[in-house]
Amino acid sequence: MPGPVEPIGGGRTAAAPPPDPARSAAFLSALAARLPGLAVRTDPADLEAHRRDETVNLEPPLPLAVASPSSAGEVAEIVRLAAAHRVPIVPRGEGSGLSGGAAAVAGGLTLTFRRMASVVSIDPADLVATVQPGLINATFKALVAEEGLFYPPDPASQDICSLGGNVGTNAGGLCCVKYGVTRESVLSLEVVLADGSIIRTGGATMKDVAGYDLTRLFVGSQGTLGVVTEITVRLRPAPPPKLTMLAFFATLPHAGDAVARITASRVVPCTLEMMDGFTIRAVEEYGHFGFDTTAAAMLMVESDAPGRAAAEELAVAERACRDAGSTFTVSSTDPVEADLLRQGRRSAWWAIERLGLARMEDVAVPRSRMADLVAEVEQVLDAEGMPGGTFGHVGDGNLHPSFIVARDDPDGTERIDRARQRVYAAAIALGGTVTGEHGIGLAKRDWLERTRGEGAVRAMRAVKGALDPLGIMNPGKVLPD
Numbered sequence: 001m002p003g004p005v006e007p008i009g010g011g012r013t014a015a016a017p018p019p020d021p022a023r024s025a026a027f028l029s030a031l032a033a034r035l036p037g038l039a040v041r042t043d044p045a046d047l048e049a050h051r052r053d054e055t056v057n058l059e060p061p062l063p064l065a066v067a068s069p070s071s072a073g074e075v076a077e078i079v080r081l082a083a084a085h086r087v088p089i090v091p092r093g094e095g096s097g098l099s100g101g102a103a104a105v106a107g108g109l110t111l112t113f114r115r116m117a118s119v120v121s122i123d124p125a126d127l128v129a130t131v132q133p134g135l136i137n138a139t140f141k142a143l144v145a146e147e148g149l150f151y152p153p154d155p156a157s158q159d160i161c162s163l164g165g166n167v168g169t170n171a172g173g174l175c176c177v178k179y180g181v182t183r184e185s186v187l188s189l190e191v192v193l194a195d196g197s198i199i200r201t202g203g204a205t206m207k208d209v210a211g212y213d214l215t216r217l218f219v220g221s222q223g224t225l226g227v228v229t230e231i232t233v234r235l236r237p238a239p240p241p242k243l244t245m246l247a248f249f250a251t252l253p254h255a256g257d258a259v260a261r262i263t264a265s266r267v268v269p270c271t272l273e274m275m276d277g278f279t280i281r282a283v284e285e286y287g288h289f290g291f292d293t294t295a296a297a298m299l300m301v302e303s304d305a306p307g308r309a310a311a312e313e314l315a316v317a318e319r320a321c322r323d324a325g326s327t328f329t330v331s332s333t334d335p336v337e338a339d340l341l342r343q344g345r346r347s348a349w350w351a352i353e354r355l356g357l358a359r360m361e362d363v364a365v366p367r368s369r370m371a372d373l374v375a376e377v378e379q380v381l382d383a384e385g386m387p388g389g390t391f392g393h394v395g396d397g398n399l400h401p402s403f404i405v406a407r408d409d410p411d412g413t414e415r416i417d418r419a420r421q422r423v424y425a426a427a428i429a430l431g432g433t434v435t436g437e438h439g440i441g442l443a444k445r446d447w448l449e450r451t452r453g454e455g456a457v458r459a460m461r462a463v464k465g466a467l468d469p470l471g472i473m474n475p476g477k478v479l480p481d
Protein backbone atom coordinates (compact mmCIF):
# COMPACT_ATOMS: atom_id res chain seq x y z
CA MET A 1 0.00 0.00 0.00
CA PRO A 2 1.39 3.43 -0.83
CA GLY A 3 1.78 5.65 2.24
CA PRO A 4 -0.37 8.72 3.00
CA VAL A 5 0.37 11.77 0.90
CA GLU A 6 1.70 14.63 2.95
CA PRO A 7 -0.04 17.92 2.09
CA ILE A 8 2.10 20.57 0.43
CA GLY A 9 3.16 23.50 2.54
CA GLY A 10 1.77 23.63 6.03
CA GLY A 11 3.90 26.43 7.46
CA ARG A 12 7.47 25.21 7.15
CA THR A 13 8.73 28.76 7.55
CA ALA A 14 9.99 29.41 11.05
CA ALA A 15 7.84 31.81 13.05
CA ALA A 16 9.13 35.38 13.11
CA PRO A 17 12.02 35.40 15.58
CA PRO A 18 10.98 37.30 18.74
CA PRO A 19 13.12 40.35 19.43
CA ASP A 20 16.08 39.68 21.69
CA PRO A 21 18.19 42.67 22.86
CA ALA A 22 21.44 40.65 23.02
CA ARG A 23 20.98 39.26 19.52
CA SER A 24 20.00 42.70 18.19
CA ALA A 25 23.13 44.27 19.69
CA ALA A 26 25.35 41.50 18.29
CA PHE A 27 23.78 42.01 14.86
CA LEU A 28 24.32 45.78 14.87
CA SER A 29 27.98 45.33 15.92
CA ALA A 30 28.52 42.72 13.20
CA LEU A 31 26.95 45.13 10.69
CA ALA A 32 29.25 47.97 11.79
CA ALA A 33 32.29 45.68 11.60
CA ARG A 34 31.51 44.19 8.17
CA LEU A 35 30.04 47.29 6.52
CA PRO A 36 31.63 50.31 8.21
CA GLY A 37 30.41 52.69 5.45
CA LEU A 38 26.76 51.60 5.73
CA ALA A 39 24.31 54.30 6.88
CA VAL A 40 22.53 52.78 9.91
CA ARG A 41 20.22 54.97 12.01
CA THR A 42 18.88 54.16 15.44
CA ASP A 43 17.83 57.54 16.79
CA PRO A 44 14.19 57.70 17.95
CA ALA A 45 13.04 60.21 15.31
CA ASP A 46 14.33 58.02 12.48
CA LEU A 47 12.78 54.90 13.98
CA GLU A 48 9.45 56.68 14.40
CA ALA A 49 9.58 57.93 10.79
CA HIS A 50 9.94 54.34 9.58
CA ARG A 51 7.32 52.75 11.84
CA ARG A 52 4.26 53.04 9.56
CA ASP A 53 3.24 53.44 5.97
CA GLU A 54 0.11 55.41 4.93
CA THR A 55 -2.32 52.83 6.38
CA VAL A 56 -4.39 54.11 9.31
CA ASN A 57 -5.63 51.85 12.12
CA LEU A 58 -2.34 49.94 12.37
CA GLU A 59 -0.02 50.22 15.36
CA PRO A 60 3.23 48.55 14.31
CA PRO A 61 6.23 48.57 16.66
CA LEU A 62 9.37 50.64 16.12
CA PRO A 63 12.08 48.99 14.01
CA LEU A 64 15.41 48.03 15.60
CA ALA A 65 17.25 50.24 13.10
CA VAL A 66 17.03 51.71 9.61
CA ALA A 67 19.79 51.03 7.07
CA SER A 68 20.28 52.56 3.64
CA PRO A 69 22.53 50.33 1.53
CA SER A 70 24.13 51.62 -1.65
CA SER A 71 24.61 48.40 -3.65
CA ALA A 72 23.22 44.91 -4.13
CA GLY A 73 26.45 43.61 -2.59
CA GLU A 74 25.74 45.57 0.59
CA VAL A 75 22.16 44.31 0.68
CA ALA A 76 23.43 40.74 0.30
CA GLU A 77 25.90 41.16 3.19
CA ILE A 78 23.17 42.71 5.39
CA VAL A 79 20.81 39.82 4.66
CA ARG A 80 23.54 37.22 5.36
CA LEU A 81 24.20 38.82 8.76
CA ALA A 82 20.47 39.14 9.45
CA ALA A 83 20.01 35.43 8.71
CA ALA A 84 22.92 34.51 10.97
CA HIS A 85 21.46 36.57 13.83
CA ARG A 86 17.79 35.77 13.01
CA VAL A 87 16.99 39.45 12.58
CA PRO A 88 13.94 40.28 10.39
CA ILE A 89 14.40 42.47 7.31
CA VAL A 90 11.71 44.91 6.12
CA PRO A 91 12.35 46.35 2.65
CA ARG A 92 10.79 49.80 2.40
CA GLY A 93 10.25 52.14 -0.53
CA GLU A 94 8.74 55.54 0.21
CA GLY A 95 6.19 54.24 2.73
CA SER A 96 3.18 55.36 0.69
CA GLY A 97 1.69 51.85 0.84
CA LEU A 98 -1.89 51.39 1.98
CA SER A 99 -1.76 47.86 3.41
CA GLY A 100 1.02 48.07 6.00
CA GLY A 101 3.52 46.19 3.83
CA ALA A 102 6.42 48.44 4.83
CA ALA A 103 5.34 48.73 8.48
CA ALA A 104 8.17 47.98 10.90
CA VAL A 105 8.64 44.60 12.57
CA ALA A 106 9.72 44.26 16.20
CA GLY A 107 13.48 43.78 16.38
CA GLY A 108 13.70 44.12 12.60
CA LEU A 109 16.00 46.10 10.34
CA THR A 110 14.15 48.33 7.88
CA LEU A 111 16.01 48.81 4.58
CA THR A 112 15.47 51.99 2.55
CA PHE A 113 16.68 52.56 -0.99
CA ARG A 114 17.25 56.30 -1.34
CA ARG A 115 20.94 55.51 -2.01
CA MET A 116 19.91 53.06 -4.70
CA ALA A 117 17.72 55.36 -6.76
CA SER A 118 19.51 55.65 -10.12
CA VAL A 119 18.72 54.74 -13.67
CA VAL A 120 21.20 52.01 -14.61
CA SER A 121 20.43 52.19 -18.34
CA ILE A 122 17.80 53.31 -20.82
CA ASP A 123 18.05 51.42 -24.08
CA PRO A 124 15.87 53.07 -26.76
CA ALA A 125 16.90 50.48 -29.36
CA ASP A 126 15.49 47.58 -27.36
CA LEU A 127 12.79 49.64 -25.55
CA VAL A 128 14.13 48.44 -22.22
CA ALA A 129 15.43 50.20 -19.10
CA THR A 130 17.08 49.02 -15.91
CA VAL A 131 16.65 50.98 -12.67
CA GLN A 132 17.43 50.76 -8.99
CA PRO A 133 14.49 50.26 -6.61
CA GLY A 134 14.62 53.65 -4.86
CA LEU A 135 13.89 55.67 -8.01
CA ILE A 136 10.61 57.64 -7.79
CA ASN A 137 8.02 56.51 -10.33
CA ALA A 138 7.28 60.00 -11.75
CA THR A 139 10.99 60.84 -12.04
CA PHE A 140 11.54 57.74 -14.14
CA LYS A 141 8.49 58.43 -16.31
CA ALA A 142 9.78 61.97 -16.98
CA LEU A 143 13.29 60.69 -17.85
CA VAL A 144 12.04 58.16 -20.40
CA ALA A 145 9.60 60.76 -21.82
CA GLU A 146 12.66 62.87 -22.74
CA GLU A 147 13.62 60.00 -25.06
CA GLY A 148 10.11 59.89 -26.59
CA LEU A 149 9.36 56.74 -24.56
CA PHE A 150 6.67 55.75 -22.10
CA TYR A 151 6.66 53.73 -18.87
CA PRO A 152 2.94 53.12 -18.25
CA PRO A 153 2.40 52.25 -14.53
CA ASP A 154 1.10 55.48 -12.97
CA PRO A 155 -0.24 55.07 -9.43
CA ALA A 156 -2.05 58.19 -8.23
CA SER A 157 0.89 58.42 -5.80
CA GLN A 158 3.43 58.48 -8.66
CA ASP A 159 5.21 61.59 -7.30
CA ILE A 160 5.84 59.99 -3.90
CA CYS A 161 6.31 56.25 -4.49
CA SER A 162 9.34 54.24 -5.59
CA LEU A 163 9.67 51.69 -8.36
CA GLY A 164 10.82 49.14 -5.75
CA GLY A 165 7.60 49.75 -3.82
CA ASN A 166 5.63 49.47 -7.07
CA VAL A 167 7.21 46.08 -7.70
CA GLY A 168 6.60 45.13 -4.06
CA THR A 169 2.86 45.80 -4.38
CA ASN A 170 2.42 45.18 -8.11
CA ALA A 171 1.05 48.71 -8.23
CA GLY A 172 -1.72 49.76 -10.57
CA GLY A 173 -2.78 53.25 -11.54
CA LEU A 174 -4.87 55.32 -13.89
CA CYS A 175 -3.68 54.05 -17.26
CA CYS A 176 -3.44 50.38 -16.21
CA VAL A 177 -6.86 49.78 -17.74
CA LYS A 178 -5.10 49.87 -21.12
CA TYR A 179 -1.45 49.10 -20.34
CA GLY A 180 -1.70 46.70 -17.42
CA VAL A 181 -0.33 46.88 -13.87
CA THR A 182 3.34 46.90 -12.88
CA ARG A 183 3.88 43.19 -13.57
CA GLU A 184 3.02 43.73 -17.25
CA SER A 185 5.98 46.11 -17.53
CA VAL A 186 8.58 44.18 -15.52
CA LEU A 187 10.85 41.90 -17.53
CA SER A 188 13.36 40.88 -14.91
CA LEU A 189 14.50 41.51 -11.35
CA GLU A 190 17.72 41.26 -9.43
CA VAL A 191 16.79 39.87 -6.03
CA VAL A 192 18.73 39.22 -2.85
CA LEU A 193 17.32 36.03 -1.38
CA ALA A 194 16.94 35.27 2.32
CA ASP A 195 20.35 33.50 2.43
CA GLY A 196 22.13 36.53 0.96
CA SER A 197 22.57 35.07 -2.53
CA ILE A 198 21.81 37.28 -5.53
CA ILE A 199 19.71 36.03 -8.44
CA ARG A 200 18.31 37.40 -11.68
CA THR A 201 14.82 36.25 -12.53
CA GLY A 202 14.92 36.93 -16.27
CA GLY A 203 16.60 38.98 -18.97
CA ALA A 204 16.00 41.95 -21.23
CA THR A 205 14.23 40.10 -24.01
CA MET A 206 10.53 40.64 -24.74
CA LYS A 207 9.99 36.91 -24.79
CA ASP A 208 11.61 34.45 -22.38
CA VAL A 209 10.02 31.29 -21.04
CA ALA A 210 13.08 29.63 -19.55
CA GLY A 211 11.97 27.89 -16.38
CA TYR A 212 9.45 29.06 -13.80
CA ASP A 213 8.34 32.69 -13.98
CA LEU A 214 10.12 33.96 -10.88
CA THR A 215 9.66 37.57 -11.97
CA ARG A 216 5.90 37.27 -11.54
CA LEU A 217 6.37 35.48 -8.25
CA PHE A 218 8.42 38.31 -6.77
CA VAL A 219 6.28 41.12 -8.22
CA GLY A 220 3.59 41.76 -5.60
CA SER A 221 5.25 39.63 -2.91
CA GLN A 222 5.60 42.71 -0.65
CA GLY A 223 9.14 42.00 0.44
CA THR A 224 8.26 38.61 1.92
CA LEU A 225 10.37 36.52 -0.48
CA GLY A 226 13.46 38.64 -1.11
CA VAL A 227 14.84 42.15 -1.54
CA VAL A 228 14.65 43.63 -5.03
CA THR A 229 17.88 45.45 -5.91
CA GLU A 230 17.43 46.08 -9.65
CA ILE A 231 14.42 46.19 -12.00
CA THR A 232 14.44 45.76 -15.78
CA VAL A 233 11.30 47.10 -17.42
CA ARG A 234 9.89 47.30 -20.91
CA LEU A 235 9.18 50.71 -22.40
CA ARG A 236 6.79 51.76 -25.13
CA PRO A 237 6.91 54.52 -27.71
CA ALA A 238 5.25 57.61 -26.21
CA PRO A 239 1.56 57.62 -27.18
CA PRO A 240 -0.10 60.70 -28.71
CA PRO A 241 -1.53 63.33 -26.33
CA LYS A 242 -4.76 62.22 -24.67
CA LEU A 243 -8.30 63.36 -25.41
CA THR A 244 -10.35 63.64 -22.23
CA MET A 245 -14.07 63.36 -21.55
CA LEU A 246 -15.95 63.83 -18.29
CA ALA A 247 -19.43 62.38 -17.81
CA PHE A 248 -21.62 63.33 -14.83
CA PHE A 249 -24.43 61.25 -13.30
CA ALA A 250 -27.35 61.80 -10.92
CA THR A 251 -26.72 58.51 -9.08
CA LEU A 252 -23.69 56.34 -8.39
CA PRO A 253 -25.21 53.11 -9.79
CA HIS A 254 -25.83 54.96 -13.11
CA ALA A 255 -22.08 55.60 -13.31
CA GLY A 256 -21.41 51.94 -12.45
CA ASP A 257 -23.75 50.94 -15.27
CA ALA A 258 -21.86 53.24 -17.66
CA VAL A 259 -18.59 51.45 -16.78
CA ALA A 260 -20.15 48.10 -17.66
CA ARG A 261 -21.50 49.55 -20.93
CA ILE A 262 -18.14 51.07 -21.93
CA THR A 263 -16.41 47.75 -21.23
CA ALA A 264 -19.04 45.84 -23.21
CA SER A 265 -18.68 48.31 -26.11
CA ARG A 266 -15.11 46.94 -26.56
CA VAL A 267 -13.31 50.30 -26.53
CA VAL A 268 -10.24 50.31 -24.31
CA PRO A 269 -9.69 53.86 -23.06
CA CYS A 270 -6.34 54.65 -21.45
CA THR A 271 -8.15 56.09 -18.41
CA LEU A 272 -11.53 55.11 -16.97
CA GLU A 273 -11.77 56.61 -13.50
CA MET A 274 -14.68 57.42 -11.22
CA MET A 275 -15.32 59.81 -8.35
CA ASP A 276 -18.58 59.92 -6.40
CA GLY A 277 -20.29 63.17 -5.40
CA PHE A 278 -18.69 63.21 -1.95
CA THR A 279 -15.21 62.88 -3.47
CA ILE A 280 -15.93 65.49 -6.18
CA ARG A 281 -16.92 68.02 -3.51
CA ALA A 282 -13.92 67.18 -1.33
CA VAL A 283 -11.58 67.54 -4.32
CA GLU A 284 -13.14 70.88 -5.31
CA GLU A 285 -12.70 72.19 -1.76
CA TYR A 286 -9.10 71.00 -1.89
CA GLY A 287 -8.08 72.45 -5.25
CA HIS A 288 -10.81 73.93 -7.51
CA PHE A 289 -10.40 71.80 -10.60
CA GLY A 290 -13.74 72.75 -12.19
CA PHE A 291 -15.76 69.56 -11.55
CA ASP A 292 -19.57 69.74 -11.19
CA THR A 293 -20.16 69.60 -7.44
CA THR A 294 -23.89 68.91 -7.81
CA ALA A 295 -23.31 65.52 -9.51
CA ALA A 296 -23.60 62.22 -7.63
CA ALA A 297 -20.82 60.68 -9.73
CA MET A 298 -18.35 61.47 -12.46
CA LEU A 299 -16.44 59.32 -14.92
CA MET A 300 -13.19 60.47 -16.47
CA VAL A 301 -12.56 58.72 -19.79
CA GLU A 302 -9.42 59.30 -21.85
CA SER A 303 -8.08 57.99 -25.11
CA ASP A 304 -4.51 58.11 -26.39
CA ALA A 305 -5.33 56.30 -29.63
CA PRO A 306 -3.62 57.77 -32.73
CA GLY A 307 -5.35 60.21 -35.12
CA ARG A 308 -9.13 60.13 -35.41
CA ALA A 309 -9.35 56.91 -33.41
CA ALA A 310 -9.17 58.86 -30.13
CA ALA A 311 -12.25 60.95 -30.96
CA GLU A 312 -14.04 57.82 -32.18
CA GLU A 313 -13.26 55.95 -28.94
CA LEU A 314 -14.53 58.82 -26.83
CA ALA A 315 -17.69 59.05 -28.96
CA VAL A 316 -18.42 55.38 -28.20
CA ALA A 317 -17.77 55.97 -24.49
CA GLU A 318 -19.98 59.07 -24.52
CA ARG A 319 -22.84 57.11 -26.09
CA ALA A 320 -22.44 54.40 -23.41
CA CYS A 321 -22.59 57.09 -20.70
CA ARG A 322 -25.70 58.66 -22.22
CA ASP A 323 -27.37 55.23 -22.48
CA ALA A 324 -26.59 54.73 -18.80
CA GLY A 325 -28.31 58.04 -17.96
CA SER A 326 -25.50 60.61 -17.72
CA THR A 327 -26.80 64.13 -17.05
CA PHE A 328 -24.14 65.77 -19.23
CA THR A 329 -20.72 65.17 -20.76
CA VAL A 330 -17.88 67.54 -21.58
CA SER A 331 -14.69 66.95 -23.59
CA SER A 332 -11.29 68.59 -23.61
CA THR A 333 -8.59 68.53 -26.26
CA ASP A 334 -6.33 70.94 -24.38
CA PRO A 335 -3.46 68.95 -22.80
CA VAL A 336 -2.97 71.53 -20.03
CA GLU A 337 -6.64 71.38 -19.04
CA ALA A 338 -6.62 67.56 -19.27
CA ASP A 339 -3.54 67.43 -17.00
CA LEU A 340 -5.36 69.61 -14.47
CA LEU A 341 -8.41 67.33 -14.51
CA ARG A 342 -6.19 64.27 -14.04
CA GLN A 343 -4.46 66.08 -11.19
CA GLY A 344 -7.89 66.56 -9.63
CA ARG A 345 -8.54 62.83 -9.73
CA ARG A 346 -5.06 62.08 -8.34
CA SER A 347 -5.70 64.37 -5.39
CA ALA A 348 -8.86 62.46 -4.29
CA TRP A 349 -7.15 60.80 -1.33
CA TRP A 350 -5.41 63.94 -0.10
CA ALA A 351 -8.75 65.76 -0.30
CA ILE A 352 -10.53 63.05 1.71
CA GLU A 353 -7.93 62.31 4.37
CA ARG A 354 -8.13 65.94 5.59
CA LEU A 355 -11.72 65.37 6.66
CA GLY A 356 -11.08 63.14 9.67
CA LEU A 357 -9.63 59.73 10.42
CA ALA A 358 -9.94 58.19 6.96
CA ARG A 359 -9.18 54.77 5.59
CA MET A 360 -8.87 54.13 1.87
CA GLU A 361 -9.94 50.65 0.85
CA ASP A 362 -9.12 48.77 -2.30
CA VAL A 363 -11.53 46.14 -3.59
CA ALA A 364 -11.97 44.86 -7.13
CA VAL A 365 -14.76 43.00 -8.90
CA PRO A 366 -15.41 41.80 -12.44
CA ARG A 367 -16.19 44.97 -14.38
CA SER A 368 -19.77 43.94 -15.14
CA ARG A 369 -20.43 43.95 -11.35
CA MET A 370 -19.25 47.51 -10.75
CA ALA A 371 -22.79 48.89 -10.37
CA ASP A 372 -23.53 46.22 -7.73
CA LEU A 373 -20.35 47.04 -5.83
CA VAL A 374 -20.99 50.78 -5.69
CA ALA A 375 -24.55 50.10 -4.51
CA GLU A 376 -23.15 47.85 -1.73
CA VAL A 377 -20.70 50.55 -0.66
CA GLU A 378 -23.51 53.12 -0.47
CA GLN A 379 -25.51 50.72 1.72
CA VAL A 380 -22.55 50.17 4.05
CA LEU A 381 -22.00 53.91 4.45
CA ASP A 382 -25.73 54.43 5.11
CA ALA A 383 -25.87 51.57 7.61
CA GLU A 384 -22.86 52.96 9.50
CA GLY A 385 -24.13 56.56 9.24
CA MET A 386 -20.63 57.40 8.13
CA PRO A 387 -19.39 59.91 5.54
CA GLY A 388 -17.16 58.46 2.88
CA GLY A 389 -15.95 58.92 -0.63
CA THR A 390 -15.85 56.32 -3.36
CA PHE A 391 -13.49 56.66 -6.26
CA GLY A 392 -11.09 54.54 -8.21
CA HIS A 393 -9.91 52.79 -11.31
CA VAL A 394 -13.34 51.54 -12.31
CA GLY A 395 -12.18 50.56 -15.79
CA ASP A 396 -10.24 47.80 -14.02
CA GLY A 397 -13.18 47.03 -11.71
CA ASN A 398 -11.06 48.51 -8.90
CA LEU A 399 -12.76 50.76 -6.35
CA HIS A 400 -11.38 52.71 -3.39
CA PRO A 401 -14.23 53.18 -0.91
CA SER A 402 -12.93 55.52 1.79
CA PHE A 403 -14.42 55.62 5.25
CA ILE A 404 -14.21 58.68 7.48
CA VAL A 405 -14.83 59.13 11.20
CA ALA A 406 -14.15 62.04 13.51
CA ARG A 407 -10.61 61.91 14.89
CA ASP A 408 -12.00 61.96 18.43
CA ASP A 409 -14.71 59.34 17.83
CA PRO A 410 -14.05 56.73 20.55
CA ASP A 411 -15.64 54.03 18.35
CA GLY A 412 -14.06 55.34 15.15
CA THR A 413 -11.60 52.51 14.62
CA GLU A 414 -14.26 49.89 15.27
CA ARG A 415 -16.72 51.55 12.91
CA ILE A 416 -14.16 51.75 10.11
CA ASP A 417 -13.25 48.10 10.69
CA ARG A 418 -16.90 47.04 10.53
CA ALA A 419 -17.46 48.99 7.31
CA ARG A 420 -14.38 47.66 5.57
CA GLN A 421 -15.12 44.04 6.51
CA ARG A 422 -18.61 44.41 5.03
CA VAL A 423 -17.16 45.81 1.81
CA TYR A 424 -14.60 42.95 1.60
CA ALA A 425 -17.40 40.41 2.04
CA ALA A 426 -19.45 42.16 -0.67
CA ALA A 427 -16.50 42.18 -3.10
CA ILE A 428 -15.89 38.45 -2.58
CA ALA A 429 -19.61 37.69 -2.97
CA LEU A 430 -19.53 39.56 -6.30
CA GLY A 431 -16.68 37.35 -7.52
CA GLY A 432 -13.98 39.89 -6.64
CA THR A 433 -11.05 40.39 -4.32
CA VAL A 434 -10.19 42.29 -1.12
CA THR A 435 -7.29 44.03 -2.84
CA GLY A 436 -6.95 45.16 -6.43
CA GLU A 437 -3.57 46.88 -6.13
CA HIS A 438 -2.52 47.81 -2.57
CA GLY A 439 -1.71 44.29 -1.40
CA ILE A 440 -2.64 42.14 1.57
CA GLY A 441 0.28 43.44 3.67
CA LEU A 442 -0.50 43.52 7.35
CA ALA A 443 -3.98 44.97 7.03
CA LYS A 444 -5.83 42.17 5.25
CA ARG A 445 -4.06 38.96 6.24
CA ASP A 446 -7.23 37.61 7.82
CA TRP A 447 -8.98 37.87 4.48
CA LEU A 448 -6.40 36.10 2.33
CA GLU A 449 -7.82 32.62 2.85
CA ARG A 450 -11.39 33.78 2.30
CA THR A 451 -10.28 35.42 -0.94
CA ARG A 452 -7.91 32.79 -2.32
CA GLY A 453 -8.98 29.57 -0.57
CA GLU A 454 -7.20 27.31 1.90
CA GLY A 455 -5.35 25.29 -0.76
CA ALA A 456 -3.89 28.35 -2.46
CA VAL A 457 -2.71 29.79 0.87
CA ARG A 458 -1.08 26.43 1.66
CA ALA A 459 0.78 26.61 -1.67
CA MET A 460 1.87 30.19 -0.83
CA ARG A 461 3.23 28.96 2.51
CA ALA A 462 5.18 26.27 0.66
CA VAL A 463 6.78 28.93 -1.55
CA LYS A 464 7.54 31.11 1.48
CA GLY A 465 9.00 28.14 3.34
CA ALA A 466 11.25 27.24 0.40
CA LEU A 467 12.58 30.78 -0.14
CA ASP A 468 12.64 32.01 3.45
CA PRO A 469 12.94 29.01 5.79
CA LEU A 470 14.09 31.18 8.72
CA GLY A 471 11.15 33.55 8.34
CA ILE A 472 13.26 36.70 8.28
CA MET A 473 11.86 38.37 5.14
CA ASN A 474 9.20 40.89 6.20
CA PRO A 475 7.60 38.40 8.61
CA GLY A 476 3.92 38.71 9.45
CA LYS A 477 3.04 40.32 6.12
CA VAL A 478 0.73 38.77 3.48
CA LEU A 479 0.36 35.32 5.09
CA PRO A 480 -1.90 35.01 8.14
CA ASP A 481 -0.22 33.79 11.34
Ligand SMILES: Cc1cc2nc3c(=O)[nH]c(=O)nc-3n(C[C@H](O)[C@H](O)[C@H](O)COP(=O)(O)OP(=O)(O)OC[C@H]3O[C@@H](n4cnc5c(N)ncnc54)[C@H](O)[C@@H]3O)c2cc1C
Nearest residue numbers: 093094095096097101155156162164165168171172223228
Ligand atom coordinates in the same frame (compact mmCIF):
# COMPACT_ATOMS: atom_id res chain seq x y z
C1 LIG B 1 -2.47 59.28 -2.28
C2 LIG B 1 -2.13 57.86 -2.62
C3 LIG B 1 -2.52 57.36 -3.85
C4 LIG B 1 -2.21 56.04 -4.19
N1 LIG B 1 -2.58 55.59 -5.42
C5 LIG B 1 -2.27 54.34 -5.79
C6 LIG B 1 -2.65 53.85 -7.08
O1 LIG B 1 -3.26 54.55 -7.89
N2 LIG B 1 -2.31 52.57 -7.39
C7 LIG B 1 -1.62 51.78 -6.52
O2 LIG B 1 -1.33 50.63 -6.86
N3 LIG B 1 -1.25 52.22 -5.30
C8 LIG B 1 -1.54 53.47 -4.92
N4 LIG B 1 -1.17 53.92 -3.68
C9 LIG B 1 -0.43 53.03 -2.75
C10 LIG B 1 1.11 53.11 -2.86
O3 LIG B 1 1.54 54.37 -3.32
C11 LIG B 1 1.62 52.00 -3.76
O4 LIG B 1 1.33 50.76 -3.16
C12 LIG B 1 3.14 52.06 -4.04
O5 LIG B 1 3.48 51.00 -4.92
C13 LIG B 1 4.00 51.97 -2.78
O6 LIG B 1 5.31 52.40 -3.11
P1 LIG B 1 6.33 52.85 -1.96
O7 LIG B 1 7.62 53.19 -2.62
O8 LIG B 1 5.75 53.90 -1.12
O9 LIG B 1 6.49 51.47 -1.19
P2 LIG B 1 6.28 51.11 0.34
O10 LIG B 1 4.94 51.50 0.80
O11 LIG B 1 7.43 51.59 1.11
O12 LIG B 1 6.37 49.52 0.23
C14 LIG B 1 5.37 48.79 -0.42
C15 LIG B 1 5.70 47.29 -0.35
O13 LIG B 1 6.80 47.02 -1.21
C16 LIG B 1 7.83 46.36 -0.48
N5 LIG B 1 9.11 46.84 -1.01
C17 LIG B 1 9.52 48.11 -1.12
N6 LIG B 1 10.76 48.14 -1.67
C18 LIG B 1 11.13 46.86 -1.89
C19 LIG B 1 12.29 46.23 -2.40
N7 LIG B 1 13.34 46.93 -2.83
N8 LIG B 1 12.33 44.88 -2.46
C20 LIG B 1 11.28 44.14 -2.03
N9 LIG B 1 10.14 44.68 -1.54
C21 LIG B 1 10.07 46.03 -1.47
C22 LIG B 1 7.60 46.74 0.98
O14 LIG B 1 8.12 45.76 1.86
C23 LIG B 1 6.10 46.83 1.04
O15 LIG B 1 5.55 45.56 1.28
C24 LIG B 1 -1.48 55.22 -3.29
C25 LIG B 1 -1.07 55.73 -2.06
C26 LIG B 1 -1.39 57.03 -1.71
C27 LIG B 1 -0.93 57.55 -0.39
